[in-house]
Amino acid sequence: MTAVFSSTSQMMRQVIYALVLGISAAYAFFGWGIIVQIFLAVVVAIAVEATFLKIRKHPIKPAIADGSAILTAILLAISIPSIAPWWIVVVGVSFAIIFGKQLYGGLGNNPFNPAMLGYAFLLISYPLPMTTWASEFVNFSQAFDVIFNLNSNMVDALSGATRLDDVKIQLSLGKMMSELNLHSSAQAWINAGFLLGGLYLLARRVIFWHIPAAFLSGIIVTAFLVSLGDGEYLPVQNHLMLGATMLGAFFIATDPVSASTTPKGRLIYGFLIGVLIVIIRTFGGYPDGVAFAVLLMNIVVPLIDYYTQPKVFGK
Amino acid sequence: MASYAFKGGVHIPNPYPIKKPEVKQVAPPEQAALFLQQRAGGEQKPCVKVGDKVLTGQVIAKTSGKYPSYTHASISGVVLAIEKRPIPHPSGIDGVCIVIDSDGKDKWIEIEKCDQDFLRCAPSKVIQRIREAGIVGMGGAGFPTHAKISNAQGAQTLIVNATECEPGIMCDDALMQHYPREIIRGVEVLMHGCGAKKAIIAIEDDKQEAFNSLLMYNFNAHIEIVQIPTKYTSGAEKILIKTLLDIEIPSGEFASDYGVLCQNVGTVKAIYDAVIDNKPLISRIVTVTGSAVKEPRNYEARLGTSFASVVAQSKPNNKVHQIRMGGMMMGVDVPNIEHSIGKITNCIFVNNATLKPSVQSCIRCGQCNEVCPVGLLPQQLFWYAKSENMDRAMDYNLRDCIECRCCDIVCPSHIPLAQYFSFAKALHCKQTKEQQKADVARERFEFKEFRVERNKAERSEMMARKKEELKKKMAEDKTQKDKIAQAVARVKNKGALKK
Numbered sequence: 001m002t003a004v005f006s007s008t009s010q011m012m013r014q015v016i017y018a019l020v021l022g023i024s025a026a027y028a029f030f031g032w033g034i035i036v037q038i039f040l041a042v043v044v045a046i047a048v049e050a051t052f053l054k055i056r057k058h059p060i061k062p063a064i065a066d067g068s069a070i071l072t073a074i075l076l077a078i079s080i081p082s083i084a085p086w087w088i089v090v091v092g093v094s095f096a097i098i099f100g101k102q103l104y105g106g107l108g109n110n111p112f113n114p115a116m117l118g119y120a121f122l123l124i125s126y127p128l129p130m131t132t133w134a135s136e137f138v139n140f141s142q143a144f145d146v147i148f149n150l151n152s153n154m155v156d157a158l159s160g161a162t163r164l165d166d167v168k169i170q171l172s173l174g175k176m177m178s179e180l181n182l183h184s185s186a187q188a189w190i191n192a193g194f195l196l197g198g199l200y201l202l203a204r205r206v207i208f209w210h211i212p213a214a215f216l217s218g219i220i221v222t223a224f225l226v227s228l229g230d231g232e233y234l235p236v237q238n239h240l241m242l243g244a245t246m247l248g249a250f251f252i253a254t255d256p257v258s259a260s261t262t263p264k265g266r267l268i269y270g271f272l273i274g275v276l277i278v279i280i281r282t283f284g285g286y287p288d289g290v291a292f293a294v295l296l297m298n299i300v301v302p303l304i305d306y307y308t309q310p311k312v313f314g315k
Numbered sequence: 316m317a318s319y320a321f322k323g324g325v326h327i328p329n330p331y332p333i334k335k336p337e338v339k340q341v342a343p344p345e346q347a348a349l350f351l352q353q354r355a356g357g358e359q360k361p362c363v364k365v366g367d368k369v370l371t372g373q374v375i376a377k378t379s380g381k382y383p384s385y386t387h388a389s390i391s392g393v394v395l396a397i398e399k400r401p402i403p404h405p406s407g408i409d410g411v412c413i414v415i416d417s418d419g420k421d422k423w424i425e426i427e428k429c430d431q432d433f434l435r436c437a438p439s440k441v442i443q444r445i446r447e448a449g450i451v452g453m454g455g456a457g458f459p460t461h462a463k464i465s466n467a468q469g470a471q472t473l474i475v476n477a478t479e480c481e482p483g484i485m486c487d488d489a490l491m492q493h494y495p496r497e498i499i500r501g502v503e504v505l506m507h508g509c510g511a512k513k514a515i516i517a518i519e520d521d522k523q524e525a526f527n528s529l530l531m532y533n534f535n536a537h538i539e540i541v542q543i544p545t546k547y548t549s550g551a552e553k554i555l556i557k558t559l560l561d562i563e564i565p566s567g568e569f570a571s572d573y574g575v576l577c578q579n580v581g582t583v584k585a586i587y588d589a590v591i592d593n594k595p596l597i598s599r600i601v602t603v604t605g606s607a608v609k610e611p612r613n614y615e616a617r618l619g620t621s622f623a624s625v626v627a628q629s630k631p632n633n634k635v636h637q638i639r640m641g642g643m644m645m646g647v648d649v650p651n652i653e654h655s656i657g658k659i660t661n662c663i664f665v666n667n668a669t670l671k672p673s674v675q676s677c678i679r680c681g682q683c684n685e686v687c688p689v690g691l692l693p694q695q696l697f698w699y700a701k702s703e704n705m706d707r708a709m710d711y712n713l714r715d716c717i718e719c720r721c722c723d724i725v726c727p728s729h730i731p732l733a734q735y736f737s738f739a740k741a742l743h744c745k746q747t748k749e750q751q752k753a754d755v756a757r758e759r760f761e762f763k764e765f766r767v768e769r770n771k772a773e774r775s776e777m778m779a780r781k782k783e784e785l786k787k788k789m790a791e792d793k794t795q796k797d798k799i800a801q802a803v804a805r806v807k808n809k810g811a812l813k814k
Contacts, residue, residue, distance in 0.1 A: 005682070005727035008675045066675055108676035208681065256680040261694060263684070305695065312712045313553065313689035314565030 005206075012067030014206045015251065016074060022193035022247065023078060029186035031138035033082025036147055037089050038074055044093045045073035052102040068107045072096055075115035075251060079244060079291070080122065081133045083146045083158055088129055092118040112298045113258045116291040123286065131287060132159045191246040198250025207254040210266035215249040216240065218274020226282050239278060248277070248290035258298045265301075265308035273297050319543040321558050323688035325721050326546050327482040330643070331604045331611045335524070336489040338600055338613045339628065343371075343390045343421050347619025348655040350402050351376050352410040353384055353457065361413055367394045370424035372595050374449075375413050382459045385449040389597040389617040390415055391422040403640040403647065403654045412655075415619070426593045433504055433590050438468075441508040441590055448589030449596045449658075454487075454550070454579030455641055457659040460586070464509050466569070467576035473511040474559060475502055477518045477525070477580035478543065478550035481642025484662040486600040487580050489613040491518070491525035494584055495532040501587030502538055508586075509576050514538045515559055516580070519545040547644060548688045548719045552577045566715045581661070601656055603629040605665040607636050622652045622663055631665050639664035644720050675728035683722035683732065689715050693722040693732050700739035705746055708739055716740070 005011050026034045049069040053060045073093050096118030104110040123130045138158055201207045223239040253273050260269035273293045280289025351359040359376040369375055369388040376386040395416040402410035433441060446461035479487040502514050518526045520542040529540050548554050553564045562573050570577050588594040597618055604611035609630035616625055639646045641662055683693035691712055699708040722732045
């Protein structure tokens with residue numbers, strides 16, 4: 001039986017609902033920051049999208065109603081540190097909507113995942129605020145203060161390094177894996193939340209199993225191979241439950257517009273993203289590799305699609 | 316037992332189901348309008364004049380040529396008009412119709428009976444009877460049946476398509492419940508006609524009653540009746556052949572190339588009528604259904620009966636209607652109800668007019684890939700069809716699209732994909748033709764250039780040769796002259812010596 005979605009907006013809404021669990025987990029551990037960021041991002045996304053549609057002389061209402069801009073905004077908002085200053089999310093979302101989507105001709109025409117384009121842009125341009133994460137629960141007024149820069153001492157009080165970054169620094173300082181206190185339960189819970197949301201999307205047939213399965217296999221295989229080498233490396237299970245792994249596998253890499261669309265192509269696409277993520281995390285200079293891995297693979301999607309066409313009836 | 320599953324397709328339940336599909340007989344109409352445009356072989360030529368008296372079953376129009384076909388009077392009476400009327404086509408174009416005014420008697424013409432059992436007749440005789448009865452594919456394709464049988468001579472397997480996979484249509488279901496004996500007999504006739512040793516009647520598994528009734532009348536060990544899963548496009552000819560026989564026939568090739576003949580169950584019943592009952596095709600079963608009718612039902616009506624008169628019996632509401640001929644998937648929307656039932660009118664949808672949902676951008680979600688029964692990537696094809704990039708569209712196997720509209724149904728952005736593909740195919744066809752013309756013109760031009768060049772070259776060569784010859788001749792002449800001069804000199808010398 002085939003799922004029939006009554007509209008594109010309905011599909012987008014399903015994805016947004018599926019994000020709720022992961023967002024709730026992030027809220028439970030790190031507090032109000034993420035909620036404020038999402039709210040801010042959505043407002044900015046709608047404003048920017050509307051402005052650009054007006055400039056392009058396209059109808060505004062249906063494009064806003066399709067929910068794609070809102071989804072992009074939410075994905076970007078949950079990818080950045082929850083205590084990042086307000087202008088980070090404003091700049092990032094604007095970049096994502098303008099350069100990631102509207103300049104290519106709007107929904108359906110963008111070769112890159114807009115949210116990840118925005119994220120990569122922010123990470124390269126503003127590395128410090130983009131790697132300063134909350135280390136404890138942040139209440140509403142604290143979140144407000146830190147995001148809108150009302151109390152300059154607040155950031156230091158609330159922040160810590162990115163977990164994956166921290167691991168890499170510690171390892172490079174010669175510590176053994178067993179000596180590290182990973183504090184990873186929060187990350188694991190958040191990842192579990194996105195995993196469950198992802199399974200919901202699979203069950204509703206909004207996404208297909210190929211990309212997430214291949215993505216996670218790519219991570220497992222590569223992380224295992226890397227762990228065979230000399231020295232101390234992050235074990236496979238931590239690769240799966242730290243950072244943006246589950247968000248990436250079920251929500252980012254599966255963005256249909258910029259992903260491969262053939263069954264075989266989806267497997268190749270997902271697997272190579274997984275491989276690239278572990279390589280970037282292990283040998284690269286950035287804490288997490290989901291955004292770069294996805295963007296790199298976005299480039300090769302047309303090629304993959306062309307050479308992985310399914311067998312046609314009778315041929 | 317085989318699972319009879321196929322890849323792709325969509326399951327759509329009948330939107331307006333009825334408990335027991337009965338067949339209501341519709342009295343012969345006061346006026347019958349029979350249109351002469353055929354699916355293959357062009358428009359038929361009338362062989363009666365306005366004012367002529369005609370009897371039921373009398374031939375009133377025919378074509379000869381590659382696909383000869385006949386139209387018979389469906390009622391007795393007087394030819395009232397031969398004029399252009401709108402035919403069931405999305406564009407609302409007109410076609411020639413013969414209009415007969417009934418005399419109310421329904422008097423049949425004497426038809427020569429086949430005095431022998433059909434099994435003793437030569438297959439060619441059986442095919443001839445099918446041709447003269449004016450039978451065409453009644454599942455909606457409308458291709459002349461006799462031509463299809465002739466092409467499939469020596470077929471191994473006859474497949475009777477009783478899937479009726481288009482949601483909403485119930486005419487074959489009703490037909491099978493009402494005429495099981497005739498259908499089985501018709502299958503035997505057809506097997507004799509094409510020489511097949513084996514026949515398979517395929518029915519979707521949601522038509523249990525029809526299956527049972529056929530089973531009850533089947534005493535022929537060579538006829539197998541199978542149930543296949545209810546899923547749309549199960550009845551597309553090549554998909555059905557793949558399901559039943561596991562043979563995949565590529566686009567551009569035909570079932571007959573693989574020893575298979577496929578016929579619709581309604582056609583089989585018409586063949587029974589023609590060969591055993593000596594009746595030409597003058598009536599058919601039509602489903603009337605849709606959101607605007609209170610009583611969806613099947614009607615057995617004479618050809619030429621107006622849509623309006625059968626629809627009225629299903630109690631339509633008073634709202635604005637959208638009329639569709641054929642199934643909800645592959646049928647055609649017609650502008651109004653001013654049409655009459657033809658040989659391929661299997662269903663009339665009468666829906667309350669609604670606004671179509673607005674089209675959104677393609678987000679490449681891939682739902683269409685999942686349902687395409689021929690394994691295409693409709694979203695990629697859409698991209699190239701839209702940008703009219705025909706080379707790429709061909710790379711993505713545009714040609715193989717069967718326009719079943721499964722992709723349309725699941726598209727969350729409501730893009731009329733099949734429409735784009737049908738357009739792209741037409742465009743490709745046109746471009747190919749233009750390309751061929753251009754090629755021919757270019758070749759002709761190039762040949763002309765070559766010819767001019769060649770002529771020039773030949774001429775200059777000839778000139779050179781002539782010059783050469785002239786020179787030689789002149790040289791020869793010179794030696795000759797010299798010789799003469801010498802001789803003269805010699806003679807002179809001699810004379811001088813003598814002196």
